Amino acid sequence: MPNKHELIATDGVNTIDNYESIFENQANSNGFTYWFARDLMNTLGYKDYNNFKKSINKAISICASLNIDVEDNFKKTKRIIDNKETEDYKLSRFACYLTTMNSDIKKPEVAKAQAYLAKYAEIIVTLQQEAQNIERIELRGKLSEEEKALMGVAKIHRVDNYALFQNAGYMGLYNMSINQLKARKGIDTKKTLLDYMNSTELGANIFRITQTAEKINRENIQGQYSLEKAHKDVGKEVRDSMIRMHNQRPEDLHIEQDIKKVKANLKQTHKKMKRITKKSKK
Structure with missing residues (x-):
């Protein structure tokens, strides 16, 4: 018989209907309603905890990016x-x-759990869109980290004007400057371009950034002109690959909702879930 902290399953298969009993009745003695990760792992059909931890680590990263207390x-x-x-x-x-x-x-099991838990989202969207929004937050955070790393590499290799170096990467990937790209996509010049990119475009830019840093370090490229050329060359390689594989130019990728609004909606979901938990304990 499961103890009070184990998630409930029926013949190894969970339906959307019985997820209420799985997620609503597991309060511990100190009043903090929680679910053990290993029990959730089993409920979601995972066999290996180390594999499942990848999902947990992604979730932790997103939680931190929302400035919501991870602990x-x-x-x-x-x-x-x-x-x-x-x-x-x-x-x-x-x-x-x-x-x-x-x-x-x-x-x-994951599909059913997602369908159940998504009903608590503050802004109701399709389940697919919700998954894409969460993926965008993760990728946007990763891109920021990689940008900081590239800036450090460029400084070590004697970049004089980082803005020009950064723009060179865009020239390679998009065949136009950052401001030209904003105008093409209808984004205000004061807004951050990266905040409107979809997952595909964010992934392409992460690859551009990481491969530029790798090239600079591997070839020990020094000085403003050479660094700009390296960044532009890598950007063009990524561009050519996208066109060759998908027959789509990166500048033609559609924009998404401002990531700040997506984060705000997710924060509201967090608050809503806390309220639901408090009500369920009464």
């Missing part, structure tokens, strides 16, 4: 399982939501 939602803990002390997490409802939305959609 309040992902509490590290230890459990005795099969007479062995085992690493685990206590996940809040919101943590379960983020983790599930970052799990393998090809698993039928």
